[in-house]
Amino acid sequence: MAAVVGRRICRLGGAPCRLERTAHSAGRLARDGAAWVAVFSTTAVWLAAVILSCSDALAAEPLSQDDYAVVTAICKPGDGEAAWASIPWEIDLWQARRRAAKEGKPIVLWEMDGHPLGCT
Amino acid sequence: MAGRASAFSDPEIIRLASESFVPVTGDDWYQRRRQDAVGEFFRGVARQGPRGGTDQGTNQGIYFFTASGKLLAYKNAGQNADVMRDVFHEALAKWNRLPADERKAGAALVPDIAASDLDPRYTRGLPEAGLVVNVFTRALERDKEGRLETCSGDTSGGFHGFQTAYDHLWLTKAEWQSLLPPEPHVGDTVPLPDEISARIARFHLTDNTRGEPNMWQPHEVLRREFTLTVSEVTEERVRLKLEGSVLLATGPDPEKAKRGYDAALLGTIELDRAGGRVRRFDLAALGDTWGSGTYTRGARPGRNPLAVVFELAEGDRPADKVPPQAMREPSRYFSASR
Numbered sequence A: 001m002a003a004v005v006g007r008r009i010c011r012l013g014g015a016p017c018r019l020e021r022t023a024h025s026a027g028r029l030a031r032d033g034a035a036w037v038a039v040f041s042t043t044a045v046w047l048a049a050v051i052l053s054c055s056d057a058l059a060a061e062p063l064s065q066d067d068y069a070v071v072t073a074i075c076k077p078g079d080g081e082a083a084w085a086s087i088p089w090e091i092d093l094w095q096a097r098r099r100a101a102k103e104g105k106p107i108v109l110w111e112m113d114g115h116p117l118g119c120t
Numbered sequence B: 001m002a003g004r005a006s007a008f009s010d011p012e013i014i015r016l017a018s019e020s021f022v023p024v025t026g027d028d029w030y031q032r033r034r035q036d037a038v039g040e041f042f043r044g045v046a047r048q049g050p051r052g053g054t055d056q057g058t059n060q061g062i063y064f065f066t067a068s069g070k071l072l073a074y075k076n077a078g079q080n081a082d083v084m085r086d087v088f089h090e091a092l093a094k095w096n097r098l099p100a101d102e103r104k105a106g107a108a109l110v111p112d113i114a115a116s117d118l119d120p121r122y123t124r125g126l127p128e129a130g131l132v133v134n135v136f137t138r139a140l141e142r143d144k145e146g147r148l149e150t151c152s153g154d155t156s157g158g159f160h161g162f163q164t165a166y167d168h169l170w171l172t173k174a175e176w177q178s179l180l181p182p183e184p185h186v187g188d189t190v191p192l193p194d195e196i197s198a199r200i201a202r203f204h205l206t207d208n209t210r211g212e213p214n215m216w217q218p219h220e221v222l223r224r225e226f227t228l229t230v231s232e233v234t235e236e237r238v239r240l241k242l243e244g245s246v247l248l249a250t251g252p253d254p255e256k257a258k259r260g261y262d263a264a265l266l267g268t269i270e271l272d273r274a275g276g277r278v279r280r281f282d283l284a285a286l287g288d289t290w291g292s293g294t295y296t297r298g299a300r301p302g303r304n305p306l307a308v309v310f311e312l313a314e315g316d317r318p319a320d321k322v323p324p325q326a327m328r329e330p331s332r333y334f335s336a337s338r
Helices: A002-007 A018-031 A036-057 A065-075 A093-103 B011-019 B037-047 B081-097 B173-177 B194-204
Strands: A107-112 B022-027 B061-065 B071-075 B131-142 B148-150 B165-171 B189-191 B221-233 B237-249 B260-272 B278-290 B304-312
Touching (some): A065 B131, A093 B022, A093 B037, B165 B194, B194 B304, B221 B260
Parallel strands (some): A107 B022
Antiparallel strands (some): B131 B304, B237 B260, B278 B304
16 A cells, blocks of 8 residues: 555655555554454455555646746755856857867867757 | 766866866767767767767766867766865866867867757757747655655665656647637636647656656557636736546556656746737646665655646756757657657
């Protein structure tokens, strides 16, 4: 069960998601010492419910406006994480070559598989 | 991309690159292949270094050279700022040892190139009046209370993709204009145009935090639901709330799929009613990602949170003109829904 619960996206505030609460309820029923048949029936119903909810379980929880604000804030680069972007990079080698000739400077080319200013 | 956080974040390297050199970036996938003067020039520089300058394999690295094409120094990557600083100084020393006549402004003659002389197979440009949206992707983790936080180098257990990754979403003029409902009323709900939602799902909800990502194939899009709801209408503008949900996986059964992303999306798009421009394109996706790609080995075990944030580009920086990663195949990029 834990693995299934772990695939859910819990709300950013840390509140348990729906599937996690369902699992806890089932666990309490078993611990109450009900007859084996009753436990089996309960478990079967519970398992069926889990299976039926699996497709739903693979749908991430909708985002709230608060979630949106938090996600946006922590996803984008923070202070000091984008110092490399302060370099006045050209993105056109020929243009850089013309500029270097005009200004009498050498060129530094950062060439990667996947553009250094995009891609990864 | 390690060089961002190490070498090119070093204050002295930033100063040297900005003041003593002309700094330029390139995607080797295009540059080593292009059959035009630009490609010939680059391969000529690369042939003087260890990569060999062929179009058969990667020539990536950090090159220092003159406008006439003389290689001064080379380093394969910029992971170590101390090493890279030395290479910058070595290159500058070699430059300064060149005859003054070679170094002076105007010494090298670099002709202009007509756009028609560029190899069209490896030249990309934003469609006229197209829209550029910055895309940021970041691997996240949960603290003990279940709150999301960024991964850190200390807590990532050797996982190296904890920095923000970058890409750009391009929309044609016709596409972004199609976002504006003809007669908008608050509460109206319309689907996001199919091509736009398919492009976002297939090419921009990817885990590119550890390198070049695999794009999602059409059959790997198991769920793609996007809805626009008109939330505000004034004489000048229309504001739309964008909600969505995707399930992307390399197999039909996401339980067994080796790689996937299961995410919810929320955002706001704001347009001028006159159709003149998009004022806002704010969108966030949050969900669990799992699995490694062809060039993105080293994924964290299990399923872990990944965020993708979209935000309108300012549009006037050279970086904003870098094509989307998936634009290596433009016909596919602009027909994502087919």
